[in-house]
Amino acid sequence: GQNIDQPTEMTATEGAIVQINCTYQTSGFNGLFWYQQHAGEAPTFLSYNVLDGLEEKGRFSSFLSRSKGYSYLLLKELQMKDSASYLCAVMDSNYQLIWGAGTKLIIKP
Amino acid sequence: DAMVIQNPRYQVTQFGKPVTLSCSQTLNHNVMYWYQQKSSQAPKLLFHYYDKDFNNEADTPDNFQSRRPNTSFCFLDIRSPGLGDAAMYLCATSRESVDRVGNEQFFGPGTRLTVL
Numbered sequence: 726g727q728n729i730d731q732p733t734e735m736t737a738t739e740g741a742i743v744q745i746n747c748t749y750q751t752s753g754f755n756g757l758f759w760y761q762q763h764a765g766e767a768p769t770f771l772s773y774n775v776l777d778g779l780e781e782k783g784r785f786s787s788f789l790s791r792s793k794g795y796s797y798l799l800l801k802e803l804q805m806k807d808s809a810s811y812l813c814a815v816m817d818s819n820y821q822l823i824w825g826a827g828t829k830l831i832i833k834p
Numbered sequence: 835d836a837m838v839i840q841n842p843r844y845q846v847t848q849f850g851k852p853v854t855l856s857c858s859q860t861l862n863h864n865v866m867y868w869y870q871q872k873s874s875q876a877p878k879l880l881f882h883y884y885d886k887d888f889n890n891e892a893d894t895p896d897n898f899q900s901r902r903p904n905t906s907f908c909f910l911d912i913r914s915p916g917l918g919d920a921a922m923y924l925c926a927t928s929r930e931s932v933d934r935v936g937n938e939q940f941f942g943p944g945t946r947l948t949v950l
Contacts, residue, residue: 729876758938767924767941768877812876820930822939824876 729825736831745798753818760812808832838942846948855910857925866908869924
């Protein structure tokens, strides 16, 4: 079966750095997405990786290793507004998104 | 601004009473999706339309139906809502390019359905 694993919850301090990991097992691979979802709101797109390596976008970076079936989202200079769930999703060979359950990130002052 | 709009934002219905959720988009995207998301769970794909081609996920219950009368609009019909259907329903769109990769999905704000 297809599976996306990410931690259920993480806690970090304002101003610090946090890394949210995602491992996947899917039938085929056409890219990996990270989305941010605030409580009660819709997911919003953060990043897309299809080649190995690091993609940097402001305070957020995303890394991919296809051979390991592994990605991480790195958030720097954490702000209180970064408190949200972060969802990892992989596009499989049928171009369908397989979603993880999300990692709830709690930021403490 | 180009966007995905869902109405209503909150819907309350009674057990077994049919309900229709609507989604419209001004992005002119050719693909539209309906997801069901329960608290602390991954979004679950119910249907998607690639242009007018309807694609039903294998495990989507028959209780759920969908219509896409034109490019801009898509509807989700729940024929006989049960307590287990209480969830957030998310509509999303994407523009499929020739190679069909890297196309992010744009989500509407969702409709939170309560079943009494």
